[in-house]
Amino acid sequence: MAEKQKLLHRYMKNLSDMEDELKKKELEKKMKELELLQCELARRQERSGTKCAGGKIKELRQKKLQKVLAAYMMTLEGLLCEVARREARLNGDRGRVSESENLPHPEMLEEYTVVFCAVGEDGRELLEAALSARRCAYAPYSKFKVGAAFRAKCGRIYSGCNIENVAFTGGNCAERCALAKGISEGERKYTAGAVVAYHPDQFTTPCGVCRQFILEFLHRDIPIYIAKAPPPEQEHCIPAIQDTDEVLVTSAYRLLPYSLRSFE
Template identity: 75%
Template sequence: MAEKRKLLQRYMQCLNEMQDELRRKELAKKMETLEKLQCELARRQEQRVAQGGGQMGKSERRQYLKDKLKSYQKTLKGLLCELARREAFANGERGRVSESDNLPHPLKLDEFTVAFRYVGEDGRELLMAALAARRCAYVPYSKFKVGAAFRAKCGQIYSGCNIENAAFTPGNCAERCALAKGVSEGEKRYTAGAVVAYHPDGFTTPCGVCRQFIREFATRDFPIYIAKAPPPEQEGCIPAIDDDEEVLVTSAYNLLPHSFSAYE
């Protein structure tokens, strides 16, 4: 029985190697065809220019050529990535998720921490607006105040606080409160956000529902500043955030990787 199992494993391994070899040859042929098409496109473009351009103007022809070239380069890049992925898989390596065509990744901003003194004016203004909104939080049950603020593309800042309810479910988070304000006034595109709350053990980031809510209006990734508010006994202190206080600079896409969105 063991001999049959070993023989079957060897057979499957040989079959996989043959399939990989066929795929590599197929990709090599496609790449060769793509290169020929690029050369032919360039030749025809030169011929059109020499003949006076036909119906398209010079600038239009140049833009047409650029668009075609970008399209071919994108296809070529995809083929090269697929070839590398399959070769790595054949060698027993695990594929990198970021290179999968089935899981497109939007361009994400960097995520880091920085002292408050080094936060830009845009981030400082948002954090201050979030702190101001936090004072209005309605939290008779948890006593956990949260403030949030988001800057719309027009530059207007919309802030909000968390609002609790005796039935719990009808309550609203600060992030959704702030964004709902902006959306209700016609603003559906945002460039930055901020969330502040006090927790002795670390930063308070948006909950899962709020992360999906933020993602709905993030057609491009934008920074989100997370800071700790002063403890209850120091709520009236000035400044509200010390210059040496650490701020987490994350983003909409970092908060919800591999997120669901209908945005194209």
């Protein structure tokens, strides 16, 4: 019985080899026929003065192979980086937060402080628009006025102020007020923002709810300019911000690096 099984196994293997050989010969035959057809097409097109069809096919194949190779190289680089990170962690090294693939936005803009006169024209324009909006703030309870401005992708600036309510939860922050104006007019993308308020000892940055609200309408990090408004006794002075006043230039991702992201 064992001998018969061996013979049957050998027979099946030989049959499979013969099939493979036949398929190989058939494929070689078809390839030769295809090459002959391509050469004939090339000759005919050369006679008519047009570009060689074989050359076009070769060029298309090369482009396709280049794309596939580039995709493989990117995958390989990613795997090598991941291996390096894991080895570093196993060796007790601390991983850099910006290199983690689990963060929604590892690339952040630079954060720094600079005097107002050194801020770019776009930033100064946003801060002045925020200051202008702040004058309309409705804050009878806290007396803390805030102004904000955001530049839409189209270039238009939308500004807003904080609006308080006797039922505190019914109030609205300046940042959301400014963005709501633009969103209600169809603007969904923004390139920069600014916030101004008066506090004697520190900059006033957006609250947590506003930070999450801002990030809802961003596809990449944008600069946020933060400046102090003049104290109440100097509110009507011109200029409202002196050239030597300090400005914090931060970014939306730095304000809320671990924001809630889409579940899609």
